[in-house]
Amino acid sequence: MRTIMLAAAASLALAAAPDRAAAQTMLAAVKAKGYVQCGVNTGLAGFSQPDSRGQWKGIDVDLCRAVAAAVFGDASKVRFTPLTAQQRFTALQSGEVDVLSRNTTWTATRDSSLGLNFAGVIYYDGQGFMVPRKLGVKSAKQLNGATVCVQPGTTTELNLADYFRANGMTFKPVVIEKLEEVLNAYFAGRCDVYTTDVSGLVAVRASRAPNPADHVILPEVISKEPLGPVVRHGDDQWFDIVKWTLFALLEAEELGLSSKTIEQNASSANPSIQRFVGATGDIGKMLGLDNRWAFNVVRLVGNYGEIFDANLKPLGFDRGINNLWTNGGLMYAPPIR
Amino acid sequence: MRRRSGSAGVGGGAASRVRLSTGDPRLRALAYQAAALAAVIFVGWYLISNTLANLEARRIASGLGFLGREAGFAIGETSLVPYSAADTYLRAIVVGLANTFRVALIGIVAATVLGTLVGLARLSRNWLVAKLAAGYVEFVRNVPLLVQLFFWYAVITENLPVPREAVEPLPGVFLVNRGIFFPVPAWSAVHGWMLAAFAGGVFAAVAYAWWARRRQARTGRRPPVLAGAAALLLLPPAIVWLAGGAPARLSVPELAGFNFAGGAHLSPEFAALAAGLIVYTASFIAEIVRAGVLSVHHGQFEAASALGLRRGLALRLVVLPQALRAIVPPITSQYLNLTKNSSLAVAIGYPDLVSIANTTINQTGQAIEGIAIIMAVYLTISLAISALMNWYNARIALTER
Ligand SMILES: N[C@@H](CCC(=O)N[C@@H](CS)C(=O)NCC(=O)O)C(=O)O
Numbered sequence: 001m002r003t004i005m006l007a008a009a010a011s012l013a014l015a016a017a018p019d020r021a022a023a024q025t026m027l028a029a030v031k032a033k034g035y036v037q038c039g040v041n042t043g044l045a046g047f048s049q050p051d052s053r054g055q056w057k058g059i060d061v062d063l064c065r066a067v068a069a070a071v072f073g074d075a076s077k078v079r080f081t082p083l084t085a086q087q088r089f090t091a092l093q094s095g096e097v098d099v100l101s102r103n104t105t106w107t108a109t110r111d112s113s114l115g116l117n118f119a120g121v122i123y124y125d126g127q128g129f130m131v132p133r134k135l136g137v138k139s140a141k142q143l144n145g146a147t148v149c150v151q152p153g154t155t156t157e158l159n160l161a162d163y164f165r166a167n168g169m170t171f172k173p174v175v176i177e178k179l180e181e182v183l184n185a186y187f188a189g190r191c192d193v194y195t196t197d198v199s200g201l202v203a204v205r206a207s208r209a210p211n212p213a214d215h216v217i218l219p220e221v222i223s224k225e226p227l228g229p230v231v232r233h234g235d236d237q238w239f240d241i242v243k244w245t246l247f248a249l250l251e252a253e254e255l256g257l258s259s260k261t262i263e264q265n266a267s268s269a270n271p272s273i274q275r276f277v278g279a280t281g282d283i284g285k286m287l288g289l290d291n292r293w294a295f296n297v298v299r300l301v302g303n304y305g306e307i308f309d310a311n312l313k314p315l316g317f318d319r320g321i322n323n324l325w326t327n328g329g330l331m332y333a334p335p336i337r
Numbered sequence: 338m339r340r341r342s343g344s345a346g347v348g349g350g351a352a353s354r355v356r357l358s359t360g361d362p363r364l365r366a367l368a369y370q371a372a373a374l375a376a377v378i379f380v381g382w383y384l385i386s387n388t389l390a391n392l393e394a395r396r397i398a399s400g401l402g403f404l405g406r407e408a409g410f411a412i413g414e415t416s417l418v419p420y421s422a423a424d425t426y427l428r429a430i431v432v433g434l435a436n437t438f439r440v441a442l443i444g445i446v447a448a449t450v451l452g453t454l455v456g457l458a459r460l461s462r463n464w465l466v467a468k469l470a471a472g473y474v475e476f477v478r479n480v481p482l483l484v485q486l487f488f489w490y491a492v493i494t495e496n497l498p499v500p501r502e503a504v505e506p507l508p509g510v511f512l513v514n515r516g517i518f519f520p521v522p523a524w525s526a527v528h529g530w531m532l533a534a535f536a537g538g539v540f541a542a543v544a545y546a547w548w549a550r551r552r553q554a555r556t557g558r559r560p561p562v563l564a565g566a567a568a569l570l571l572l573p574p575a576i577v578w579l580a581g582g583a584p585a586r587l588s589v590p591e592l593a594g595f596n597f598a599g600g601a602h603l604s605p606e607f608a609a610l611a612a613g614l615i616v617y618t619a620s621f622i623a624e625i626v627r628a629g630v631l632s633v634h635h636g637q638f639e640a641a642s643a644l645g646l647r648r649g650l651a652l653r654l655v656v657l658p659q660a661l662r663a664i665v666p667p668i669t670s671q672y673l674n675l676t677k678n679s680s681l682a683v684a685i686g687y688p689d690l691v692s693i694a695n696t697t698i699n700q701t702g703q704a705i706e707g708i709a710i711i712m713a714v715y716l717t718i719s720l721a722i723s724a725l726m727n728w729y730n731a732r733i734a735l736t737e738r
Contacts, residue, residue, distance in 0.1 A: 086699050093397065093704070114702030115397030145594040147515060152410075152683070152692065153699030161411045161422035172596070173411045174606070175696070176686040181487075185686065189514050190494040190605060192595050233395040 026231075026238035027071070027288050030098055035077045038064035039097035042082040042179055044200060045207035046312045047103050047123075056080050059311050060101040063122055063229050063246060066301045067099060070245045070293040075300035086153035086177055089114055092232050099242055100230040103197060105155045110230075119243040121228040124321045124330050126221035127159050128198040130205060133216050135192060140220040144169035149182050149191035151175070156196050159223040183208055197225045199317070206315045237288055244287060247333035248294040251276065252303035254324055254333065259302040262295060275337055283336060294336070304331065388705065403701045404430075410696060412688045414604060426697050433693030434714060440607065440689065441676040441718075444614040448675060449668070451615060452622025459627050470623065477620040483681055485617055489609035490685040497605075500596050509589045511597055516604045518590035518597045527581030534573035542566040606687035610679065618675045622668060629664035630656065661733050669726035673719050680715075690714055 030036055040048035040060055048058040061080070068078040081097050092100045093115060103125075104110075106118040129148075131137045140163070150157045152175045164171050174191050176182040183204060186194040194201070198221060205212045229246060231239050252258070255273055257265055266277045275281040278291035285291055301307065308319065323329025359365070392399045404427040411422045417435040420428055458470035477485075497514040498504060504512040509520040522528065542565075549560045578584075590600035633656045641651035683692035691711055698707035 086695055089699060089702060090704050093395075093702070109700070110702070112396070113398035115392075115395040116702075143595075145596060145598075147596060152696045157410045157696070158700070161409055164411075165422060171411065173413045174686045175413060175683075175688060175692070177683050177692075177695075181684065182686075184491070185494055188491075188494040189499045233397070 026098065026235040027241065030071060030238075034072075035079050036064060036068045036071060037079050037081060037096070037098045038067070039081050039083045039088055039091050039100040039102055040064065041102045042084060044103060044179070045203040046199070046315045046317065047203065048080070048082075048101070049207075057311065059122060059307050060103060060229075062301050062307045062311070063101045063249075064099060066245050066249060066297045067242055069296045069300040070241060070248070070287075070289055073290060073292070073296045073300075075296075084153075084177055084179070085151050088153075089116065092116065092230060095232075098231070098238070103200065103227045104230055105197075105225045106228055107155060115233045116230050117233060117239045119229045119231060119239060120246040121226040121330075122246060123199060123227045125197040125199045125225035125227055127156055127195060127223040127225055128201050128221055129218045130186075130194045130201045130215050131192060131218065132189075133214050137192075137216075137218065140218045140222065141167065141169075143171065143193060145171070146192040147172040147174060147190070148193045148195055149174050149176070149186040150195055151179065151182055152177055154196070155223065155225065160195055163222045197227070199227075199312075202317060203315055241287055241289065244336070245293075245297060247336065248276075248297050249301075249304040249307065250324065250331050250333035251336050252294070252298045253305040253331075254326060257298050257303060258306055259299055262298045266295065272336075281337070392705075398701065398703060399705070401706060403697075403703055403706070406701075408697070408700075410700070412693065413686070414607065414688055426701070429693050430690065430697065430710065433688060433690040436682075436688055437676070437679055437690040437714075437718075440610055440614065440679050440682070440687070443611055444618065444675050444679065445672050447611070447615045448618040448622055448671070452619035452671075453626050455619060455623035456626030457630070459623060460630060474620045474623050477616055478624075482613060482617050482678055483684060486609060486613040486681055486685050489612045490605065493605040493609055500592055503592070503597070509587070509600070511590055513597070514605065515596055516602055516608065518600050518602050520587040520589040521601045522584070523586040523588040525581075525584045525586075527578060527584050530581060531574040531577045534577040535570065538570045538573045542569040545569055604687075606682070606685055609685050610682050610687045610689075613681075614675050614678060617678070618671055621671050621674075625664055625667045625671065626660075629660040632663045633659045658733065662730075665726060665730045665733065669723060669730075672722050672726070676718055676722065677715060 024032070038061075040056065041058075043049045044058070046058055048056055048060040051057050064078045064080065065075040069075040071077075081091065083091050083097075083100070083102060088100055088102055088104065089110070091097050100116075101122075103123070104118075105125075106121065110116050111118055129140050129143065131143075137143065143164075148160060148171050150160055150173055157173065157175065160171070160173070171193075174182075174185055176185060183194070185191060187208075187210060194204070196204075198217065201217050205215050205217070209215050229242050231242055252262070255270075255276060257273065257276065262277070265273060266279065268274070271280070275283060277295040278284050278293070282291065284293040287293065290296070302310070305319075305324075308317075308322065319327070319329060321330045323331060325332040389399065405425055407423060408426045408429040409422055410429070412420055412429060412432050414436055415432055417439060418428070418432045420432045455470045455473060458466050459474065461467045461470070493516075494514045497512050500513045500515055502513075506512060511518040545565050546562055549562045549565070553559045588599050588601075590597040590602070593599075637655055637659065638651055641655040642648070646654065679689055680691040682689035683695065694707045694711050698704050701707075
């Protein structure tokens with residue numbers, strides 16, 4: 001129901017919103033209300049999930065906090081809106097959230113006809129399959145005729161259909177909107193297979209399975225899922241801010257700046273660090289922010305490696321392709337200059 | 338404006354000769370109407386043009402072109418309309434629509450039967466039966482439908498075994514957490530002819546009933562309508578079946594790989610949604626039926642028995658026709674509710690219209706078009722049900738001479 005309401009709200013927002021020329025910039029609007037409204041997952045360990053004290057935790061959450069740190073110099077000036085896969089884009093289009101940071105795959109359709117802009121990649125992922133160990137399945141190629149649990153409105157359900165078509169196999173989808181309910185169905189045995197991004201499988205198995213050892217993740221990775229933060233079309237300045245906040249996290253790791261060391265390193269003679277912390281240059285001003293924006297991001301939230309280690313490592317994630325390019329991974333920030 | 342109101346005044350006879358002034362109430366009424374219409378048109382135009390401008394500015398796709406594109410996602414229930422991920426969004430939406438129809442139709446019929454039984458049970462002279470029915474109504478009406486759907490879904494998926502450990506209550510019938518599998522006659526050409534024979538039988542039965550009514554009016558004697566109609570309905574298909582060599586092969590479900598194959602199959606999603614809608618709506622229908630029967634004055638019963646009608650006949654010929662008049666309008670609302678409530682399907686994974694339209698909205702980003710399609714379809718279904726029930730209501734209405 002909420003999904004429909006959101007879609008209807010998006011329609012209304014588009015119908016009633018005044019002409020853009022008259023509208024405030026996103027940055028001004030966010031500053032005026034005093035916080036960043038960030039769309040996150042309803043509960044995916046390591047990405048965004050409230051902990052036992054109700055604090056949101058995860059790398060997607062930290063990206064939101066980093067944007068708040070860049071804009072306000074205060075990482076706590078952020079509010080979270082939990083969204084299902086189906087709700088997320090309408091929530092962003094209708095202006096209910098300022099940024100969507102919710103394990104969302106960058107695709108051509110979403111980047112163009114959905115009216116969205118992807119601000120980069122925070123986690124390089126791919127889709128996988130999880131099955132109960134007792135089925136004895138060893139490879140995705142053995143899944144012909146299986147019943148597969150999947151969430152709607154995802155790239156997952158499209159890749160799933162593609163994969164079975166490409167391999168001449170059939171399957172029965174069970175499509176349920178809420179993560180909670182789809183997992184219940186899988187763990188109750190309604191489906192033989194649960195499929196989503198491998199990161200999601202790892203997180204779900206570690207945090208939701210009654211007994212994690214009873215479930216195996218099959219070796220096949222059937223798609224590319226570059227996950228990253230998203231903003232809506234129409235405000236290039238806001239797009240830049242989110243994009244460069246993400247790059248600042250990567251650049252900090254590359255420069256060896258962390259939340260613990262950045263204050264003492266701020267006086268380093270290295271010109272790249274000088275520019276990064278805002279001692280020289282006007283990068284912050286060019287973005288419409290305080291010149292110490294990147295310094296604040298790292299001081300308050302940490303660099304990419306710290307965020308990864310704090311949120312994903314405990315669940316058993318490897319850096320793998322999400323390592324810096326200097327360490328053989330894909331993480332690469334354009335020069336901040 | 339003046340001219341039109343002037344001519345409208347002509348019908349008013351003597352009043353039309355009075356010169357129209359701004360104080361004329363009819364002129365003012367017309368002016369208000371015109372102003373209201375203009376305002377509505379203006380607001381509509383403003384919203385539409387603004388929407389288009391905003392869509393354009395944000396470069397969000399618009400239009401119905403997406404309907405012809407490949408959908409790319411699979412759907413779990415395609416028994417009524419064949420579909421594969423290579424088909425278009427339009428076809429996917431038609432599949433969703435067919436699934437909505439399927440659950441709504443079965444739901445309406447079953448809820449009516451169950452509701453009527455419970456409503457009559459509540460009026461029963463048997464204390465236990467009446468109290469049980471009352472308890473059912475009070476309990477079911479007061480628990481949110483969504484919660485009931487989750488309950489039914491959990492009952493089915495959590496309690497039934499996996500396919501490899503299927504329960505077989507009757508030979509060939511399997512209960513598993515993938516649904517209910519049961520044998521059906523394997524299709525043969527003879528079945529098509531049986532269907533045709535049945536259709537002919539329906540025709541003949543209607544004609545027979547009409548003839549019987551006329552004969553009763555003429556001679557006062559009533560030919561056995563029920564028996565005659567039953568024979569006309571059942572005999573032709575039976576004869577065709579025998580003539581066709583009595584094909585009796587069954588398609589029996591069998592465990593093949595991950596799941597059962599063959600036979601017919603009701604999915605847990607469909608079963609849970611249908612059960613939820615039926616049980617929930619029946620509780621409202623029960624109250625409507627009870628109120629309808631109670632609305633018929635007791636004297637009608639007494640008068641009927643004074644004429645020598647037995648209790649059953651009195652109920653059928655005297656009380657029920659009058660009660661129906663009180664029952665039909667509110668029951669129409671329940672049918673509409675059931676149909677609209679079926680959109681809760683997505684919560685438990687039944688691919689109804691809303692679920693598929695939502696997915697389409699999400700994959701294409703075209704929320705406005707998607708919502709418009711959903712609204713148009715529900716509006717059409719609702720108006721159709723209303724029209725049908727209004728027609729029925731008019732037919733059973735008291736005809737005064
Ligand atoms: N990356 C994919 C899938 C993202 C996705 O929604 N994954 C699911 C399964 S892990 C999820 O996060 N569900 C949580 C929820 O609905 O709140 C996409 O962008 O479409």
